[in-house]
Amino acid sequence: MSDDPLSPRPVDRALDPSFRFGQSTEPNYSGATSFLRRRYAKQSDAEVTVWGIPLDVTVSNRPGTRFGPRAIRAASEIMDGDPFYPFGIDPFEAMEVVDAGDCAFDYGLPYSIPGAIEAQAKAHYARGTHLVTLGGDHFLTYPVLKALVDRIGEPVALIQFDAHQDTWDDDGTRVDHGTMITRAVKDGLLRTDRSVQVGIRTHAPQTFGIDVVHGFDAGEMGPKALAEHIAARVGDAPVYVSFDIDALDPAYAPGTGTPVCGGLTTREAISCLRRLGGLNLKGFDVVEVSPPFDHAEITALAGASLAACYLGLLAERKAKGFSLKP
């Protein structure tokens, strides 16, 4: 911000190619909307790339997730300009993060969508960037995982915060937000012995050996013990974090397609995620934010805060000398 009271604060820094580091500090209410005011770049050599996948074709109940990435970006803007809580640092001081806009796909050709997402995720990974995805319905995790595993050459551990296990039967052809974990397991994308699903509050036919922490148990453990349980399960495996916003209780995430009562609070979820920075983090998504069912941006702000928390973890890892490359 300028010290000159007659010189206005900058706006539209998401459109400024020279804006690479630091906070934007523009007014919360105006300017080009991007995630945490990061500059837009479809292709860049930034260490971290945030992008949206406005997928909304595989939901089993109420839709609306196509508006998720836009709403999460808008909600994120209130966090710009202040020291990054609870990290107390500016994660963008030394770590370049860009917003690559949205994944392109044709809603009229639904069976082309998985391949389109996978190809565009691969294009990001080909530049060595760390990908953070704003959804979009939960199916998108499957093609993103395919691209990630292709990049690093080995299966990954999965930390899935969710009310649902998403392990319903899949013959390898479904485009379905309730079966894509089955697909990922059958494709050999996951280290099931190192994976964990957290906050589950529904029954599903299969676990495939993935550890399941049910929602009520997660609440009774509390976020500190929960994070320790997750970290012990994952160990040193490369790990992908997928946060279905319906892991939260509907009181904290009303704007989602398949809400289930009895979930985590936003505080518990952030407090748990905050403690996972010691893991070998390889990627993150937050999915199933459905703005038409949201109230007062409760759900979009929760999604933005979780993605921001993940960026904070990456900044801490970079400060400790770890590479962020997947």
Ligand SMILES: [Mn+2]
């Ligand atoms: Mn779910």
